[in-house]
Amino acid sequence: xxxxxxxxxxxxxxxxxxxxxxxxxxxxxxxxxxxxxxxxxxxxxxxxxxxxxxxxxxxxxxxxxxxxxxxxxxxxxxxxxxxxxxxxxxxxxxxxxxxxxxxxxxxxxxxxxxxxxxxxxxxxxxxxxxxxxxxxxxxxxxxxxxxxxxxxxxxxxxxxxxxxxxxxxxxxxxxxxxxxxxxxxxxxxxxxxxxxxxxxxxxxxxxxxxxxxxxxxxxxxxxxxxxxxxxxxxxxxxxxxxxxxxxxxxxxxxxxxxxxxxxxxxxxxxxxxxxxxxxxxxxxxxxxxxxxxxxxxxxxxxxxxxxxxxxx
Amino acid sequence: xxxxxxxxxxxxxxxxxxxxxxxxxxxxxxxxxxxxxxxxxxxxxxxxxxxxxxxxxxxxxxxxxxxxxxxxxxxxxxxxxxxxxxxxxxxxxxxxxxxxxxxxxxxxxxxxxxxxxxxxxxxxxxxxxxxxxxxxxxxxxxxxxxxxxxxxxxxxxxxxxxxxxxxxxxxxxxxxxxxxxxxxxxxxxxxxxxxxxxxxxxxxxxxxxxxxxxxxxxxxxxxxxxxxxxxxxxxxxxxxxxxxxxxxxxxxxxxxxxxxxxxxxxxxxxxxxxxxxxxxxxxxxxxxxxxxxxxxxxxxxxxxxxxxxxxx
Numbered sequence: 213x214x215x216x217x218x219x220x221x222x223x224x225x226x227x228x229x230x231x232x233x234x235x236x237x238x239x240x241x242x243x244x245x246x247x248x249x250x251x252x253x254x255x256x257x258x259x260x261x262x263x264x265x266x267x268x269x270x271x272x273x274x275x276x277x278x279x280x281x282x283x284x285x286x287x288x289x290x291x292x293x294x295x296x297x298x299x300x301x302x303x304x305x306x307x308x309x310x311x312x313x314x315x316x317x318x319x320x321x322x323x324x325x326x327x328x329x330x331x332x333x334x335x336x337x338x339x340x341x342x343x344x345x346x347x348x349x350x351x352x353x354x355x356x357x358x359x360x361x362x363x364x365x366x367x368x369x370x371x372x373x374x375x376x377x378x379x380x381x382x383x384x385x386x387x388x389x390x391x392x393x394x395x396x397x398x399x400x401x402x403x404x405x406x407x408x409x410x411x412x413x414x415x416x417x418x419x420x421x422x423x424x425x426x427x428x429x430x431x432x433x434x435x436x437x438x439x440x441x442x443x444x445x446x447x448x449x450x451x452x453x454x455x456x457x458x459x460x461x462x463x464x465x466x467x468x469x470x471x472x473x474x475x476x477x478x479x480x481x482x483x484x485x486x487x488x489x490x491x492x493x494x495x496x497x498x499x500x501x502x503x504x505x506x507x508x509x510x511x512x513x514x515x516x517x518x519x520x521x522x523x524x
Numbered sequence: 525x526x527x528x529x530x531x532x533x534x535x536x537x538x539x540x541x542x543x544x545x546x547x548x549x550x551x552x553x554x555x556x557x558x559x560x561x562x563x564x565x566x567x568x569x570x571x572x573x574x575x576x577x578x579x580x581x582x583x584x585x586x587x588x589x590x591x592x593x594x595x596x597x598x599x600x601x602x603x604x605x606x607x608x609x610x611x612x613x614x615x616x617x618x619x620x621x622x623x624x625x626x627x628x629x630x631x632x633x634x635x636x637x638x639x640x641x642x643x644x645x646x647x648x649x650x651x652x653x654x655x656x657x658x659x660x661x662x663x664x665x666x667x668x669x670x671x672x673x674x675x676x677x678x679x680x681x682x683x684x685x686x687x688x689x690x691x692x693x694x695x696x697x698x699x700x701x702x703x704x705x706x707x708x709x710x711x712x713x714x715x716x717x718x719x720x721x722x723x724x725x726x727x728x729x730x731x732x733x734x735x736x737x738x739x740x741x742x743x744x745x746x747x748x749x750x751x752x753x754x755x756x757x758x759x760x761x762x763x764x765x766x767x768x769x770x771x772x773x774x775x776x777x778x779x780x781x782x783x784x785x786x787x788x789x790x791x792x793x794x795x796x797x798x799x800x801x802x803x804x805x806x807x808x809x810x811x812x813x814x815x816x817x818x819x820x821x822x823x824x825x826x827x828x829x830x831x832x833x834x835x836x
Contacts, residue, residue: 238587238659242594242645247587247659275550275559278694279591279679280648282554287631296617296624301641302648303615304683305608309742312608319599326643329613331636332683333554334693336592336614336648347550347559367591367679371616371644381646382590430621 220455221375227454227503228377234507243373244381248495251509255498256384258523259415260365263386263492266407272362272388277343279367279382280334288474289342294428294436300336300369303329336369340387341489345475348391353478354485358392360400365494378453378496386492391477397488401447401464404490408449408462414519417451417500420458424448451500461496465489532767533687539766539815540689546819555685556693560807563821567810568696570835571727572677575698575804578719584674584700589655591679591694592646600786601654606740606748612648612681615641648681652699653801657787660703665790666797670704672712677806690765690808698804703789709800713759713776716802720761720774726831729763729812732770736760763812773808777801 217225231237231252238247248256280302286292291299303326305315311328318325337343340363348359365384373381390400405421412419424446425437440446445466450458465488471477472485479485505512509524517524529537543549543564550559560568592614598604603611615638617627623640630637649655652675660671677696685693702712717733724731736758737749752758757778762770777800783789784797791797817824821836829836 238589239662240594240655241596241658245590245592245594245646247589247655250586253586253588274562274565276565277550277559278557278692280557280681280694282552282557284553292631292637293628296619296627296640299616300614300644300646301616301638302612302681302683303638303641303643304611304613312742315608316605319604324643325604326613326615328608329615329643331615331638331641332612333685334557334612343552343559346553350551369592369614371614373645380590382592430624 223456224376224378224454228375230507231377231499231502236502236507237377242381243375244379246377246380252498252502254524255501255509255520256494258520259492259494259497259501260384260386261523262411262520264362266411267362267388270360270362272360274362274364275344275347276364277337277340277366279337279369281337281343283331283333283335285342285346286335286338289339289345289471290474291338291342294426294433295338297429298338298370298372298427300338300371302332302334302336304332306330337366338368338370340366340368340385340491341389341487344389345471345477345487349475349477353480353482354391356480358390358396358479358485361389361391363387363389376454378455378459378499380495383496384494386494387489389487389489391472391485391487393479393483394486397486398466401466401488401490405447405464408464408490408492412449412451412461414515415497415501416513416516417461417497417504419461420450421447422450424460424463453496453500453503459496459500460493461500462492463490465491535768536688536690536766540687542819543689543811543814548814548819549689554693555687556691558689558692564810564814566836567813567821567832568806570832571804571806571809571813572696572698573835574723574832576674578723579674579700582672582674584672586674586676587656587659588676589649589652589678591649591681593649593655595643595645595647597654597658598647598650601651601657601783602786603650603654606738606745607650609741610650610682610684610739612650612683614644614646614648616644618642649678650680650682651801652678652680652697652803653701656701657783657789657799661787661789665792665794666703668792670702670708670791670797673701673703675699675701688766690767690771690811692807695808696806698806699801701799701801703784703797703799705791705795706798709798710778713778713800713802717759717776720776720802720804724761724763724773726827727809727813728825728828729773729816731773732762733759734762736772736775765808765812765815771808771812772805773812774804775802777803
């Protein structure tokens with residue numbers, strides 16, 4: 213019998229055990245779903261505040277969106293073509309009392325009770341920027357120069373249970389979106405890729421900016437991923453966390469006219485808007501900091517602590 | 525043809541229109557699912573900070589939990605007996621490429637695509653305190669005197685689409701939980717009912733504390749609700765928002781041994797723990813403030829603004 217555990221899995225299990233032992237993460241019994249302890253939250257919100265301090269001079273609008281969105285938004289965004297396996301649709305019970313009795317008996321027996329549920333009109337939000345597109349489209353054409361939104365730290369969901377503490381089913385994406393013409397959005401993306409490199413260097417993380425692709429579903433997905441890379445549509449900042457390969461902690465995405473066209477976002481001259489977004493994975497950045505600098509923040513170097521300033 | 529709109533509905537539609545016009549709420553196309561503008565968020569987080577300032581001297585633990593929980597936690601908590609119609613179970617796609625093709629064609633035709641999805645092991649969290657019970661049970665018996673958790677502002681989900689802006693499908697519950705013996709938890713609940721009355725008076729809201737019951741499902745639900753009232757298990761603070769009847773903005777719940785027994789939470793002497801929780805509905809309190817004091821915070825009286833202090 214071969215009982216060898218793959219090295220990545222062993223590393224991830226060990227790191228997860230450490231995180232749980234020192235109360236940074238709280239096990240729920242479900243992989244990729246954890247509570248977060250006080251010190252972990254101090255780090256996560258300090259990283260969030262550091263990003264806010266860098267974003268604030270740009271004077272973005274700062275709307276906030278909840279973790280569920282209309283099903284129609286997911287459909288229009290094209291998510292079901294690219295990532296059907298990662299979606300989270302919300303089902304509920306709309307039956308009569310007799311069905312509720314059977315549902316409850318199934319729960320008691322440990323049987324499946326999904327057949328008693330039906331689809332609602334909402335889904336979990338898989339990408340923090342999605343609710344922003346229909347909201348902006350409803351306002352009418354963009355002003356000259358376009359707009360910038362800082363959506364704060366939004367919960368997003370991905371159906372990918374994993375033993376890697378850096379791959380959560382639900383996590384905080386610190387998200388910003390730029391909408392305008394091609395130059396507007398590409399210049400803004402360049403600016404933030406440069407800012408991000410500075411942020412991670414200051415935090416003492418061994419970060420690499422690289423062209424990247426999304427995990428598109430199915431055989432056709434490989435072609436989509438190749439095309440995305442060839443056009444430099446996605447960049448990621450990658451750092452070592454708990455795998456032999458680096459883990460993405462931030463991404464910078466140029467959508468061309470995809471969302472402008474899908475949701476009817478117009479420029480002031482009537483043309484279709486271009487969009488770009490960026491997301492910082494706040495839990496992953498926090499995990500990278502604990503991994504690199506140690507599990508107790510009071511042992512971190514003054515250089516790193518100074519960056520997180522009064523927030524830590 | 526009778527085109528009379530019920531007075532509650534008209535009031536709710538008018539208030540919702542006002543809230544959207546002045547950018548406090550951002551329509552999503554789905555009732556009960558809204559983005560929130562900057563000024564609304566300033567009020568919501570100021571109320572949260574006010575509650576934190578009152579809670580802090582009690583030195584609670586401050587863990588944070590995400591908006592999804594294991595399906596098994598919902599089952600053990602007994603939610604499916606009491607509120608199956610309000611639950612939100614997360615379904616996803618685990619099929620092959622051919623099924624994904626059919627799913628996508630259904631989306632394009634505007635047809636239902638739910639038959640291609642299957643139940644995952646996670647559900648939306650309907651009550652901010654739920655993830656705390658298994659987490660505490662895993663630690664072993666409570667220390668003498670029990671424990672106090674301040675869970676911060678947690679997103680919770682209820683499947684109840686409504687035209688009332690004060691009835692959201694997803695909202696922030698500012699939640700605390702006390703676990704210990706009967707006296708521990710009842711004294712703590714008394715303390716907070718008194719604190720809450722003071723908070724709402726200071727905020728200039730016409731608040732009423734009253735015994736209450738949950739909207740239990742089905743015919744048996746009426747008996748459960750009567751029993752809950754007869755035993756004074758639930759109190760609510762109610763204020764006028766956008767209905768002829770007052771709307772609950774905070775609740776104070778004594779669970780007796782329900783969760784202690786369901787999740788195996790033990791006292792230091794081996795007995796089953798009692799629990800109580802309280803929740804402040806942050807969006808509802810914010811809406812009540814806008815309704816009472818006006819849609820622009822800079823017109824609010826200095827008495828109210830002073831309460832929200834530096835946070836506003």
